[in-house]
Amino acid sequence: MTWRRLVRRFAGAKSNIAWLTVLLFVVAATVLAPLLPLDHPDDGSLMDSLLGPSRRHLLGTDSVGRDLLARTVFGGRVALVAALQAIVIAALIGIPIGMVIGYIGGWVDRIVMRVVEAIVSLPFLVIVIALISVTGPGLVKSMSIVGLIYSTWLLRLARGQVLAAREELYTDASRVAGNSPRRILMRQILPNIAPPLIVQITLLFAAAIVAESTLSFLGLGVQAPTASWGSMLADAQGLARTGLWPAVPPGVAIVVTVLALNQVGDGLRDSFSRDSAGGGFLSGRRTERSSIPANTPVTSPWSSPGSSPAMVSTPGEPLLVIDGLTVRFPNGKGERHHEVVSDFSLAVQRGEIVGLVGESGSGKSITALSVLGLVPAPGQVSARSILFDGRDLVGLDYRGMRSIRGREIGVVFQEPHAHLNPAFTVGDQLCEVLRTHLSMSRRQARERAIELLHDVGITRPAERFKAYPHQFSGGMAQRVVIALAVAAEPKLLIADEPTTALDVSVQRQILDLLVELRDSRGLSILLISHDLGVIADVADQVAVMYAGQLVEQSHARSLFESPLHPYADALLKAMPRNERRTGRLPSIRGSVPAATDFPPHCRFAARCDLVAGDCTDGPVELRFVGDRTVRCLHPLAAMCRAPSDALAEAVVRGDRA
Amino acid sequence: MVKLIWLRTALVVPLLFAVATAAFFLASLSDADPARIAAGQNASPDVIQAMRVEMGLDGSTWHRYVEWLSGAVRGDLGASVYNKAPVAESIKQAMPITLSLTLGGLIVGVSLGVTAGVVSALKAGRPADRVLSTIATLGQSIPGFWLALLLTFLFALRWRWLPATGFVGPTTSITEWLRTITLPCLSIGLVSAASIARQTRSAMIGVLQQEYVRAAAAHGLSRRRVLLKHALKNAAAPVVTVLSFQVTSLLGGSIVVERLFNLRGLGAVAIDAVLRRDPDVIQGVVVCSVAAVFLVNLALDILYAWLNPRVRPA
Numbered sequence: 001m002t003w004r005r006l007v008r009r010f011a012g013a014k015s016n017i018a019w020l021t022v023l024l025f026v027v028a029a030t031v032l033a034p035l036l037p038l039d040h041p042d043d044g045s046l047m048d049s050l051l052g053p054s055r056r057h058l059l060g061t062d063s064v065g066r067d068l069l070a071r072t073v074f075g076g077r078v079a080l081v082a083a084l085q086a087i088v089i090a091a092l093i094g095i096p097i098g099m100v101i102g103y104i105g106g107w108v109d110r111i112v113m114r115v116v117e118a119i120v121s122l123p124f125l126v127i128v129i130a131l132i133s134v135t136g137p138g139l140v141k142s143m144s145i146v147g148l149i150y151s152t153w154l155l156r157l158a159r160g161q162v163l164a165a166r167e168e169l170y171t172d173a174s175r176v177a178g179n180s181p182r183r184i185l186m187r188q189i190l191p192n193i194a195p196p197l198i199v200q201i202t203l204l205f206a207a208a209i210v211a212e213s214t215l216s217f218l219g220l221g222v223q224a225p226t227a228s229w230g231s232m233l234a235d236a237q238g239l240a241r242t243g244l245w246p247a248v249p250p251g252v253a254i255v256v257t258v259l260a261l262n263q264v265g266d267g268l269r270d271s272f273s274r275d276s277a278g279g280g281f282l283s284g285r286r287t288e289r290s291s292i293p294a295n296t297p298v299t300s301p302w303s304s305p306g307s308s309p310a311m312v313s314t315p316g317e318p319l320l321v322i323d324g325l326t327v328r329f330p331n332g333k334g335e336r337h338h339e340v341v342s343d344f345s346l347a348v349q350r351g352e353i354v355g356l357v358g359e360s361g362s363g364k365s366i367t368a369l370s371v372l373g374l375v376p377a378p379g380q381v382s383a384r385s386i387l388f389d390g391r392d393l394v395g396l397d398y399r400g401m402r403s404i405r406g407r408e409i410g411v412v413f414q415e416p417h418a419h420l421n422p423a424f425t426v427g428d429q430l431c432e433v434l435r436t437h438l439s440m441s442r443r444q445a446r447e448r449a450i451e452l453l454h455d456v457g458i459t460r461p462a463e464r465f466k467a468y469p470h471q472f473s474g475g476m477a478q479r480v481v482i483a484l485a486v487a488a489e490p491k492l493l494i495a496d497e498p499t500t501a502l503d504v505s506v507q508r509q510i511l512d513l514l515v516e517l518r519d520s521r522g523l524s525i526l527l528i529s530h531d532l533g534v535i536a537d538v539a540d541q542v543a544v545m546y547a548g549q550l551v552e553q554s555h556a557r558s559l560f561e562s563p564l565h566p567y568a569d570a571l572l573k574a575m576p577r578n579e580r581r582t583g584r585l586p587s588i589r590g591s592v593p594a595a596t597d598f599p600p601h602c603r604f605a606a607r608c609d610l611v612a613g614d615c616t617d618g619p620v621e622l623r624f625v626g627d628r629t630v631r632c633l634h635p636l637a638a639m640c641r642a643p644s645d646a647l648a649e650a651v652v653r654g655d656r657a
Numbered sequence: 658m659v660k661l662i663w664l665r666t667a668l669v670v671p672l673l674f675a676v677a678t679a680a681f682f683l684a685s686l687s688d689a690d691p692a693r694i695a696a697g698q699n700a701s702p703d704v705i706q707a708m709r710v711e712m713g714l715d716g717s718t719w720h721r722y723v724e725w726l727s728g729a730v731r732g733d734l735g736a737s738v739y740n741k742a743p744v745a746e747s748i749k750q751a752m753p754i755t756l757s758l759t760l761g762g763l764i765v766g767v768s769l770g771v772t773a774g775v776v777s778a779l780k781a782g783r784p785a786d787r788v789l790s791t792i793a794t795l796g797q798s799i800p801g802f803w804l805a806l807l808l809t810f811l812f813a814l815r816w817r818w819l820p821a822t823g824f825v826g827p828t829t830s831i832t833e834w835l836r837t838i839t840l841p842c843l844s845i846g847l848v849s850a851a852s853i854a855r856q857t858r859s860a861m862i863g864v865l866q867q868e869y870v871r872a873a874a875a876h877g878l879s880r881r882r883v884l885l886k887h888a889l890k891n892a893a894a895p896v897v898t899v900l901s902f903q904v905t906s907l908l909g910g911s912i913v914v915e916r917l918f919n920l921r922g923l924g925a926v927a928i929d930a931v932l933r934r935d936p937d938v939i940q941g942v943v944v945c946s947v948a949a950v951f952l953v954n955l956a957l958d959i960l961y962a963w964l965n966p967r968v969r970p971a
Contacts, residue, residue, distance in 0.1 A: 118672060121901070121954065125909030126927070126946045130680060133931040133939045134687045210800050214913055217802055218928055237806055237917060240821075244810040251803040259798035266794075372875055398880055406877030419872040422967060423890045432886075433876045468966045484876060 006195065009271040016267035023260040026253075030076040039067035041074035041227045050242065059249050062232070063239055071227035072249040076257070078228040082143045082221070083208035087201060089147030090154050095197065097151075098158030099185055103166060113159070116152045124149060128211075129220070137220045139212075139228075146211045150204050157200050161193035168192075195272050202265035206258045213254055229254050287373055287394045290324050290382040317390070318347040319492055319524045320371070324384035327366050327375060327548075331596065337380070338595045340366050341548045348492065353518060353525040355539030355556065357532055357571065361592040363548040364528045368494045372409060373401040389491060407437045410485030414497040416477035420469035426453075426480045427465035430487055437488035452483040456513060475506035479513065486517060493517070496528045511538055532575050536560055544568045547592055547603035554628040564630040567604045602633070610634055658962065661969060665958050669951045673944070680943040681725055684936035685718050691738040691936055712738065725937075729944065735937035737930075744941035747926055754824050754922035756949065757838050758845065758911035759904065765846025766853050766903060771896070773850070774857020775889065781862055789854065796851025801910040805844035805917045812840060822919035841918050845910035849903050856899045860892040867891070894965040901954045908946060 010016050029036070039057075044065030051061045059068040101109040119127065128145050135141040162185075165171055174188045209229075215221035216230025224231065229250040236247035325344040328337040341363040348354045356364050370381045371388075373396065386393040388408060393401070405411075413419045421429060430449035434440050440448065446465070453461035456479040469477055478498060485493055495514060499507035515538050517523050529535055535542055535556070542559045544552040544567065552565040563569040570588045590607040599605065601616040608615070612634055622631045692709040693700070700708070709715050716724075725735060734744035773789050780786040813821035819840050825833035864870060865888055873887040874880075912924025923942055930938035962969050 118675065121672075121905070121950070122676070122947055123905035123908040123950055125912050125924075126943055129912075129927050129931055130683060130939055130943045133934070133936070134683050136934075137932065206798070213800055214802065218913065218916060220928070220931065233803060233806065240806065240810055241814060244807070247803070247806050247810075251800075251806070254800055254803065255795070255798050258800075259795060262794060262798050374871060374875055402877045402879065404877070405875050411872070411875045413868060413872065415868065418868040421869045421873065421887050421891065423894075423964060424887075432878065432882070436876075436878055436882075470967050481872075484872075488877070 006271050010267055013267060013270075016264065019260045019263035019267065022256065023264060026076060026257050026260065027080065029073055030080050033073045033077050036073065038070040038073060041066065041070045042225045050239070050246075052245065060245060062235055062246050066227075068232075068246065068249050071232055072229070072253050075227040075229045075232055075250060076253055078139070078216075078222060078226065079209050079212050079254075079257070082139055082212040082228075083205055085140070086143045086147035086150060086208040086211070087205050089144055090150035090204060091201060092151075093148065094151035094154030095158045098155035099162050099189065099193075101155075102159035102162030103181060103185055103189075105163075109159070112155075116155055119149065119152050120156070125214070128215070132215075132220050137223070139216070139222045139226075142215045142221050143208070143212060146208060146215075150208065153204060154197065154200060157196060158193065161196055162189055165189045165192055195268070199265050199269045199272075202261055202268060206261035206265070209254065209258055209261070213250075286397055287370065287386065288380065288382040289394050290326060290384045319350045319389055320346075320348040320526070321385070321387040322346045322367075322371065322383065323386070324382075325367065325370055325386065326382050327363070327370055328380045328382075329595070330378050330380075339548055339598070340379075340595045341370070342598075344545075344548070344550055346543055346550065346553070348524050348526055349541075350491075350524055351518065351522050352540040353515070353527055353538050355535030355542040356526060356528045356545060357530065357535050357542060358545035359530055359571075359588075359592050361547075361594070362545040363595075364530075364545055365496050367545070368411070368496050368526065368528055371494065372405055372411065373398070374405075406433055406485075406490065407488045408490050409492045409494060410488070410490040412478070412481050412485045412493065412495040412498045415501045416472075416474060416481045417469055419481055420477060420484075422469055425466055425468055426472070427467075430465075430480075430484060433484055433487045449483075449487070452487055453480070456480070456483045456486075457509075458483075474502050475509065478502060478506075478510055482510075482513060482517070486521070486523070489521070490523070492524045492526065494526045494528070497530065498527070499534060500529070500531070507534070514538065532571050536575075544571070547598055548595065549603060549631060550622065550629070551604065551631045552629065558628060562636070564625060564628060564635040565604075565632045566608045566610050566634075566636060569636055570607075570609075602631075610636075658959070658969065661962050662955075662959060665955050669955060673948055673951060676947045677726065677729060677940070677944050678722075680940045681722050682718075684940055685721075687934065687936065691934070694934055695738040725940070734941035734944070737935050737938050739933050739935050744937050747938070748923070748941055748945050751921055751923045751926045752945065752949070753826060754915065754920050755908065755911050755924065755946070757824075757827070757834070758841050758914065758920075758922065759907045759949075759953075761838050761842030762846035762849055762907040762910065763900075763904060765842055766849030766907070767900070769847070769850035770853025771857050771893075773854040774896075775861055775884070775892075777854065777858040778861030778865060778892075779884070781858075786858075790858070793851045793854040793858075796847055797855070799848060799851075801845045801848045802913045802917055804847060805841065805914045808840050808844055809917065824918075824920045824922075837918075841911065841914045841920070844914050844917075845907055848910065849907055853896065853899070853903065856896050857892065860895045861888060864888045864892040890964055894961060897957055897961045897964060901957050904953045904957070905950055908950060 044061060044067065046065055048057070048061050048065030049063050051057055051065075053060045057067050057069065059072065061067055062071070097112065101112050127149060128142070131145045131148075132142055135145065166189075170188055170192070171184060174184045179188075212221055213228065213230030213233065216228040217234045218230075219234065222228040222231050232250040233247055236244075236250070239246055323345050325341055326339060327341040328339050330336070331338050344363070344367060346354070346356070346367075356367070358364050366375060366379075369375045370383075371386060371393070373381070373393070375381050383394050388404065391404075393404060396404070420426065427446070427449055430452060431442070431445040434445040434448055435442070438445075438448075450461045450465050453464060458464050458476060458479055464472075469480070472480060478501075482498075493514070498514070499510050502510060511534065514525060514527070518525055527535065527539060539556045542552075542554060542556050543550055544559075544565060546565075546567050552559065552563065552568045554564070559568060560572065563572055567588075574587055588607060593599070593603070593606070599616075601618055602608075602611075602620045605611045605615045614633055620631050620633055622629050625635060690705075692705050692712055692714050695712065696705045696708040714721070728735065732745055734748070736743050737747070773793065777786045777789045777793075809821050812818050819836055821840075824837050827834040869891075870883060870888050873883045878887070911922060912927065915922040915924040916928070923946055926938060927942040929935070930942065
């Protein structure tokens with residue numbers, strides 16, 4: 001990150017500028033104190049003791065008649081100088097030592113760090129007091145000790161940063177170029193690790209101000225009659241029975257200064273990194289009822305064109321019918337949104353495996369999350385209907401979705417370890433799901449959980465029941481995830497790239513397990529993958545997604561024999577198993593556009609080898625070709641190269657919905 | 658788990674030994690002569706020398722170190738040069754006060770801080786979060802002793818709800834004990850709560866982005882279970898790491914507020930000793946407070962291992 005960009009980011013937040021201004025005001029007031037029209041901070045007459053604020057004494061006086069405003073301003077001078085002293089000592093000792101031991105490593109590093117860790121683990125004030133007992137009290141001595149202790153903080157930070165920077169490419173390059181370690185540290189590493197050090201120094205400066213006031217309050221810092229915020233508070237404490245006022249100016253001064261320093265430090269930190277809110281899916285935001293009329297009816301290859309299977313309830317109805325699913329995310333600050341998934345429809349029959357395929361970024365996973373109502377805020381999901389086993393999921397809140405999640409629809413995700421809670425045993429997690437949905441007793445749940453572990457092929461299940469997720473290999477962990485997903489006997493399993501993160505040798509076993517579960521339990525499976533090979537092995541039906549849209553849906557065999565959409569064709573050709581046939585492995589040129597850049601016309605046009613003039617005229621609708629659907633004006637297979645009026649006949653228009 | 662406790666305890670002993678040694682030799686670096694102090698302002702050199710022999714200060718530093726250390730192991734930490742009071746005895750009287758304040762402050766800090774942090778994380782970016790975060794940032798910038806001053810003024814002097822000074826041991830009267838430590842614990846605990854709230858918020862936000870939390874929701878668990886079981890236990894681990902730092906700063910905080918509430922805790926003993934140049938007392942306070950911190954940290958380490966099974970030794 002360049003410094004200029006950093007400054008721009010920092011200045012971008014108004015609050016940063018405001019706190020910086022406050023800080024500069026404090027610094028200016030204390031630096032210019034002798035030039036300001038103030039009383040002498042240490043002079044006063046008993047005649048004026050404990051006056052309230054007046055024109056003569058803007059903040060009133062203390063018990064011996066000294067002007068509180070003057071004492072506060074001059075006290076600030078003491079505080080800032082003392083803090084600066086501590087920080088300079090801390091930086092001069094901590095940063096060089098930290099950088100050097102981080103760079104050379106080895107036993108020097110280990111010994112120094114052992115000592116530093118010990119010092120850091122001791123109570124700060126206790127060591128400071130112990131050291132002051134050696135030197136005797138006094139501000140300069142005390143703040144030197146504070147600086148010495150703070151140096152351990154900067155030392156640790158500098159060391160850690162250098163350790164990280166040492167592994168960076170620029171350091172390697174510099175080393176190869178024959179630069180001396182000293183030059184590498186000063187010229188290459190220091191500028192790169194400076195930002196976190198600056199943040200830490202800002203925050204330590206704030207801490208040093210509090211330390212100074214604390215020590216002076218205890219009588220270990222400035223000695224009477226010198227004004228310091230801490231000594232003023234010590235005076236005020238003696239007067240607490242008569243009134244609180246003398247404690248207000250120094251206290252407010254400390255809080256404002258420290259707050260400004262902390263805020264500037266935080267602002268600087270945020271300029272390097274930004275954190276975002278999490279857990280948006282817990283908000284229980286409902287899937288909205290889409291009022292947009294259907295351009296196409298639910299594009300189910302199992303229904304004849306024009307009929308609306310979503311509305312008919314027959315025994316042979318599909319298990320899941322997604323109709324007109326659209327997912328939007330707000331676009332930056334404005335009111336504009338971009339669609340990640342556009343008017344997506346799909347049906348899953350009972351006992352079938354439906355493959356949903358497409359490159360990364362095509363919207364497959366967000367589609368799966370939408371069905372479960374787990375799209376994180378600020379995503380907005382809408383659909384004309386999402387019918388599951390005759391029940392419409394649109395409009396259900398978090399509580400309503402609970403009876404679906406796990407109980408009716410199980411999910412398996414890509415990274416098994418990321419989806420198992422590291423803090424609980426797998427048995428605990430399984431029992432929790434079982435007891436939540438199947439109202440089992442503790443003992444029943446335990447027995448069933450062990451059975452489930454056995455069913456998904458885990459050896460010694462009773463023993464593994466007590467193991468934590470990190471004690472499982474990737475393949476075994478994915479089996480546990482599958483056990484969790486099917487624990488409450490759902491009717492549908494959504495498997496989102498279940499084999500992608502696993503070793504090739506394990507992938508096959510996991511796919512076999514899924515097929516076995518379908519056969520033994522009559523489970524329907526929506527199998528999401530970027531890998532057509534995975535889909536080809538197990539799917540009965542295939543839906544191809546591209547850039548948030550469904551582009552083709554067919555029986556698996558028809559798709560693999562004669563794809564209609566050029567994108568599906570390109571995906572097929574890019575399958576490694578076709579390598580031998582074509583001589584080399586072709587790839588699809590370009591990549592899926594970002595959702596913000598979806599074109600208004602055919603979204604694949606820019607990457608299509610067969611693009612024609614009319615492809616960029618306007619949006620392309622889905623249409624039926626036999627019992628298949630395709631979103632293309634010039635589909636591939638020979639059967640579609642029919643006379644144009646026959647083609648028009650096959651196109652389903654929005655007005656037919 | 659038992660293995661972990663043994664490992665950590667085994668580590669504490671050499672550390673404590675190192676601290677004791679450092680404390681002793683630091684004190685011997687001091688230019689102040691305890692014999693001169695004990696003998697009084699106008700004592701003749703002969704009297705001072707006699708005092709030195711009486712106090713056992715005439716031997717070599719090494720000899721005195723071995724004596725002090727062997728005494729310390731048996732619980733004898735020497736005596737004050739000032740009033741001859743045994744150090745172990747003054748610390749025994751002071752320790753309950755400081756521990757009451759530190760642990761009370763920790764309870765205030767953890768209960769308020771964790772609650773505020775969790776609420777903040779859930780409402781991240783919304784008004785509730787902004788209000789809580791502002792209070793937390795402000796709270797982090799307030800020195801505990803100033804807060805103590807304000808609280809005493811309002812609750813003890815103005816409204817007279819709670820005593821402004823004094824300490825009643827929990828064995829004497831639980832209610833009086835609670836009344837005497839409420840204000841000091843609040844003053845140091847609120848500052849600690851502010852920093853714990855900020856830590857909890859960022860830890861919780863991090864955990865809520867984790868896939869296993871979404872997976873827990875995908876399994877149909879209630880919102881309460883997802884948050885308070887799956888997310889919080891994971892978010893608690895980094896917060897516990899920060900707690901050990903909080904314990905040391907609470908101990909420091911209690912040293913300062915003791916002075917404000919006129920309590921004879923470790924802080925008062927230590928500060929008097931520094932101002933009077935009383936080496937044995939300082940050494941005793943350092944060793945005992947460090948031992949107390951180590952014990953609390955040991956407890957936190959065990960808690961951390963319970964929260965995060967991955968760090969347990971196999």
